[in-house]
Amino acid sequence: MIILTKYLCFFPNDFLCFAWVLLSTKKYQYNFSRSRSNSSRHRRPDGHQRGRSSRHGSDYVDSSLSRSSVASHFATPPIDVGDFENWVNILAKVDQSEDVEYAREKYKSFLQRYPNCYGFWQKYAEYEKKMGNIGEAKKVWEQGILSIPLSIDLWLGYLSDVKSIKTFPPESLREVYDKAIDIAGEEYQSDRLWLEAIGFERAIYIDQLCKQTGKADCRRIGVLFDRLLSTPTLHAQSHLERYVQYLNTVEPHLLLSDREYDDILRMTCKALGKSADELMHQVQLSYICQPTENGMLNIVAEPGEGTYPITVNSTQHDPTALQFMRTEIIARRNEIFLKNMEECKLRSAFELNIKRPYFHVKPLDYPQLVNWMAYLDFEIGQNNEKRVSVLFDRCLIPCALYEEFWIKYARWSWKITKSRTKTRDIYKKAKTHCPTSMNLALSEAGFEESMDNFDAALRILDSFRQEYPGYVLLELRYLGTLRRKWDNEKHPPATDYVVNQYESLIKDSQSSPNLHSFYSLKLARYQSKAKSNPSLAQKVLKKAMTIDPFNLQLYSQYVDVAYSSDSMTETDVIRAFDVALESNLRLEDRIRFSQRKLDYLEELGSNIHAIEDHRDYHYHLLGQLPDSVTIRTRFVNDPSRATLVQQAMPPQQAMVYTPQMQPPTMNMMPMMQMQPPMAFVNQAPPAVQLTLIEPTTSTM
Numbered sequence: 141m142i143i144l145t146k147y148l149c150f151f152p153n154d155f156l157c158f159a160w161v162l163l164s165t166k167k168y169q170y171n172f173s174r175s176r177s178n179s180s181r182h183r184r185p186d187g188h189q190r191g192r193s194s195r196h197g198s199d200y201v202d203s204s205l206s207r208s209s210v211a212s213h214f215a216t217p218p219i220d221v222g223d224f225e226n227w228v229n230i231l232a233k234v235d236q237s238e239d240v241e242y243a244r245e246k247y248k249s250f251l252q253r254y255p256n257c258y259g260f261w262q263k264y265a266e267y268e269k270k271m272g273n274i275g276e277a278k279k280v281w282e283q284g285i286l287s288i289p290l291s292i293d294l295w296l297g298y299l300s301d302v303k304s305i306k307t308f309p310p311e312s313l314r315e316v317y318d319k320a321i322d323i324a325g326e327e328y329q330s331d332r333l334w335l336e337a338i339g340f341e342r343a344i345y346i347d348q349l350c351k352q353t354g355k356a357d358c359r360r361i362g363v364l365f366d367r368l369l370s371t372p373t374l375h376a377q378s379h380l381e382r383y384v385q386y387l388n389t390v391e392p393h394l395l396l397s398d399r400e401y402d403d404i405l406r407m408t409c410k411a412l413g414k415s416a417d418e419l420m421h422q423v424q425l426s427y428i429c430q431p432t433e434n435g436m437l438n439i440v441a442e443p444g445e446g447t448y449p450i451t452v453n454s455t456q457h458d459p460t461a462l463q464f465m466r467t468e469i470i471a472r473r474n475e476i477f478l479k480n481m482e483e484c485k486l487r488s489a490f491e492l493n494i495k496r497p498y499f500h501v502k503p504l505d506y507p508q509l510v511n512w513m514a515y516l517d518f519e520i521g522q523n524n525e526k527r528v529s530v531l532f533d534r535c536l537i538p539c540a541l542y543e544e545f546w547i548k549y550a551r552w553s554w555k556i557t558k559s560r561t562k563t564r565d566i567y568k569k570a571k572t573h574c575p576t577s578m579n580l581a582l583s584e585a586g587f588e589e590s591m592d593n594f595d596a597a598l599r600i601l602d603s604f605r606q607e608y609p610g611y612v613l614l615e616l617r618y619l620g621t622l623r624r625k626w627d628n629e630k631h632p633p634a635t636d637y638v639v640n641q642y643e644s645l646i647k648d649s650q651s652s653p654n655l656h657s658f659y660s661l662k663l664a665r666y667q668s669k670a671k672s673n674p675s676l677a678q679k680v681l682k683k684a685m686t687i688d689p690f691n692l693q694l695y696s697q698y699v700d701v702a703y704s705s706d707s708m709t710e711t712d713v714i715r716a717f718d719v720a721l722e723s724n725l726r727l728e729d730r731i732r733f734s735q736r737k738l739d740y741l742e743e744l745g746s747n748i749h750a751i752e753d754h755r756d757y758h759y760h761l762l763g764q765l766p767d768s769v770t771i772r773t774r775f776v777n778d779p780s781r782a783t784l785v786q787q788a789m790p791p792q793q794a795m796v797y798t799p800q801m802q803p804p805t806m807n808m809m810p811m812m813q814m815q816p817p818m819a820f821v822n823q824a825p826p827a828v829q830l831t832l833i834e835p836t837t838s839t840m
Contacts, residue, residue, distance in 0.1 A: 217541030
């Protein structure tokens with residue numbers, strides 16, 4: 141209740157619904173799609189079942205008792221925390237080992253299982269550096285970046301190592317910075333990366349200035365600042381001040397693009413009433429240069445060992461013009477900055493609720509999962525494909541073990557980008573983190589089938605059911621995909637193969653009556669609809685009744701097959717009802733079937749004698765029902781109970797509506813108690829009075 145109260149302000153409507161479902165349906169929070177059986181067919185060939193967490197049911201549960209809810213939307217990830225902690229202890233000892241091959245084996249094995257642990261990519265790279273393997277360390281950084289492209293720490297560690305290589309050319313290093321900004325610049329905590337890139341460009345500018353190459357300008361710094369000022373980041377509020385500080389140290393023509401500079405210069409000339417030549421003059425500037433470790437030159441304040449002076453020709457603006465131009469530049473950037481701050485404000489509530497942005501095997505608490513899902517929905521609504529993609533990649537670092545987010549990402553990616561390669565890559569990464577997820581297998585197979593790639597879909601399903609046998613829904617999807625494939629290809633024996641597969645499933649599940657009945661229901665429906673053979677469908681159901689004689693669904697389906705089939709006669713329908721009425725079902729269930737049969741005879745029956753005979757039988761059943769039991773059915777009261785003596789009618793009282801607030805309940809609404817017959821004034825009572833307890837809709 142504390143959690144519900146705390147987060148009620150963020151989700152006032154949907155969260156209330158979830159809250160009550162969570163509290164009132166704890167008993168029924170079981171996801172039918174994750175059930176699997178224990179029959180011989182549903183075990184691994186070696187006879188062992190793979191260990192699973194509590195998120196997967198071990199036994200088949202009747203779908204009528206299983207109700208999915210909001211509370212079961214995020215399941216507990218199937219992870220062994222002890223296994224992770226054991227690996228951490230192993231790697232702590234590996235760092236002290238001199239056996240490089242042994243260390244590599246352990247690091248690779250761990251990172252293959254947990255590729256989102258950026259800290260261990262760093263440790264692995266540092267270990268290789270410590271052992272003198274600079275080239276291997278560089279490869280480790282690159283592998284880590286490929287696994288977690290949004291990790292700012294990995295990018296900065298990689299760039300730091302690359303910059304320490306004296307032979308690494310500055311242009312190549314600039315390409316690495318550009319790639320890092322393009323990939324991870326939209327990450328909310330990417331401020332350090334942006335500032336590192338700006339610092340690198342400043343070092344390039346100073347080096348060119350000291351070498352007097354004639355190419356010295358800092359326009360790339362201006363471009364980076366302009367992009368940063370329009371990107372929502374954690375420290376976005378401080379970047380405009382940094383820009384202003386840097387602007388005050390350089391001449392505008394060195395920082396701005398030619399187009400913007402010419403535009404502002406024209407405005408300045410017009411405002412001051414002077415020409416451009418009057419506002420600029422040439423000067424000579426003196427600096428003290430010093431070589432750095434990577435071979436670039438830097439400007440220092442005081443001369444020292446290895447330093448030397450240089451003189452640089454430069455263009456400077458008139459102080460009044462310079463002040464006017466800088467004011468205009470800042471005003472333009474301020475508009476971009478304010479718009480970006482609005483974007484930051486929209487996302488601030490979501491960002492504040494992210495308590496664990498890094499990966500860990502421990503499950504996330506429910507409010508954080510809800511926050512991530514809501515954040516994704518918000519960003520998708522903004523229709524900025526780049527930001528949505530980055531947010532998904534961010535989300536799938538801490539939420540990597542939750543199949544729901546991978547499925548959402550893959551479906552969004554295919555819908556927006558229509559890129560098969562990217563969507564398949566998402567599913568590939570998802571299976572690394574959630575290898576036991578049946579829902580991922582279903583989603584991936586559905587994606588392939590949607591492109592008529594039936595063979596790939598079947599391979600995915602078959603591979604998963606071989607590795608993790610026992611999922612009922614997976615078996616049904618496999619048969620459904622195969623049926624649709626053959627229907628698409630006009631393959632003649634498709635129906636026969638499907639029937640054989642169903643029969644095999646039924647045969648192998650005889651030790652589990654519920655599962656046997658489940659497959660029997662599916663086969664009966666297939667026989668009735670796909671093969672138009674209701675008689676064979678009823679035969680399947682009747683055989684299942686011998687194994688599971690109290691399964692209400694079997695009898696209901698048996699009646700429905702006869703009721704809905706055009707080839708079945710009235711006699712066939714009546715016989716189907718009689719099978720249920722002659723069974724060992726509960727009295728209440730037989731009364732329901734009896735009522736349905738009576739309705740059928742009244743509406744469609746051709747023999748009045750059959751109607752009257754069954755009416756007597758129905759009375760007989762009702763007479764066996766205890767007075768304390770009420771059921772959802774409609775029946776005729778015993779005529780002897782009709783009141784023949786005139787009763788004084790009580791005075792009518794004004795009805796006052798008093799609302800009563802009651803908590804919602806997932807239980808069935810209680811039935812109205814049967815009322816005594818009304819007394820009739822100034823008229824003869826009817827021979828038989830009908831009392832309607834509750835209209836019945838056929839749900840069996």
